[in-house]
Amino acid sequence: NCGQIKTGSLSRSDRIAKYNQLIRIAEMLDDQGEYAGSSTIVGR
Structure with a gap:
């Protein structure tokens, strides 16, 4: 377990912060x- 998820380029730091908050x-x-599950999302 790395403790953090890094997705996208460095310019996507807001996305990284959101994923890190989900981990916390x-x-x-x-x-x-x-x-x-995805059934709770409207339109799916």
């Missing part, structure tokens, strides 16, 4: 979080 939230939730 997932770590805080530990086993309490549950993936609801």
Whole structure:
């Protein structure tokens, strides 16, 4: 586990920050979080 996800070029630092925040939230939730799936997204 690297602890961070790097996607795209260096100019996409806002995207990196969002993914890193998702990682921190997932770590805080530990086993309490549950993936609801893509069916929760409207239009899918």
